[in-house]
Amino acid sequence: MAKSLTISLVQTDNVWENIDVNLKNLTSKIEEIQEKTDMIILPELFTTGFTMEAEGIAETMDGVGIQWMLDTANKKECVVLGSLLIIESGNYFNRLIVAFPDGNIKHYDKRHLFSFAGEDKVFKAGTERMTFEYKGFKICPLICYDLRFPVWARNTEDFDLIIFVANWPNARMLAWDTLLKARAIENLCYVIGLNRVGIDNNQLVYTGHSAVYDAMGATLLNFEPGEGAIGSVSIDIDHIEQTRSKFRFLEDRDSFVIN
Template sequence: MKIAAIQMVSGANLQRNLDIAGQLLAQAAAQGAELAVLPEYFCLMGEHDTDKLKIQETCGSGPIQDFLSRCARDLGLWIVGGTLPISTTAAERVRNSSLVFDATGQCVARYDKIHLFRFDNGVECYDEARVLEAGTQAVTFDLASCDGNTYRIGLSICYDLRFPELYRQLAADVLLVPSAFTFTTGQTHWEVLLRARAIENLAYVIAAAQGGVHDNRRRTWGHSMMIDPWGQILAQQAGGPAVIVAEVTQEFLQSARARLPALNHTVLGA
């Protein structure tokens, strides 16, 4: 099964971001991808944290969800919509949610980011909890591929990458990590964390990232990456908007797990 990771440099204009995302999704479909993953905040990297509140949607209704559904249906492509702001009962909070659309345009899964990023090095300061409400549930979905195999896909978002217990709970064949990693943390931690999650879970990791300088002057690390269960990098993109594609196979997955049956050797937390 071919999977595409889409890298973007999203800005403060929602429609422009959707237009670019649509073009990149079409490229992914043209390259034979069955599943395409957009990055975190693909629809908006606003000037202020509170800009997320202005474009929030009720789950099941809204122009961003309509866009994702239409692209999935028109392209015959499974799409993981990076993240978009989904309304909560709290007026000043939204969930940072990944929505999964199948190739008919139906929304088949939703994951709300569990771990909220906080970072302050005296120069850069981020605190997602100012406007985000944390999710509570790990989420997987099954994708029956044209290759005759069904893959269990595990959902996560950006900062979740630092919490390995989530990925072990997912027990998935393919782990998705749509992200907007900062340049500061990304240059040191991004690759090593992604490869660690692949190795310890003997799973493919697909990380679609934001990669460049945004309208709000924030710089994201980029380096969208696709990694096999042995920890080898299959494809990557340093910076700028792009589509990278790699093939995942049940044969390699099962071969890796048979050679090193570490998943069967869990003692603590079993």
């Protein structure tokens, strides 16, 4: 039997800079997931929206947002993944958290900060890519603007799935759709892009376009534009192994070091 992973994507709006209300709303939405799932994915900065007003709203690694993720992971017996606004050692991070049902966590700090919106003036950039293994899958989680940098996303570690969590505005939706598919094709792996919907306090419109692509770039799941919804999909290791056995393109990839 093929090893498979069932993943639930929560494409949702949020309330600007209101952690408590966003967590309450997400709790209600996640309760709608009745089927067994192995992973729940939430958007970038899902507790606050894409705010640059970090002071006074950023939380620590033992804050309410991460505790909520751990509680949800325990209750649903699955991984919960999304990014939060974190303060640590006097620095602010757009930090992706992976909360495991056993109480462990891993994290990744966004490498490519969105200078177009001044993110680089507020947050400190991450320096290391993080991968983790879960139920036989090797997974690489990244954040939003990272999608535009194929070298950073390059499959040098033979991972099976790349996940991008995002606040990607509707004005640049064509780039989102195109680059997600490209990352799947060039890396011969599954790619998941989970984006938000709604309008934020900067009057930016988000229409979602969350999607899942297989290693050949075929669409496995997508959402109605602008719709707040939850979608689930199962991915399997056999597809990765068969695709890479037939198309041995990764064997010809370049070797490089990122400074």
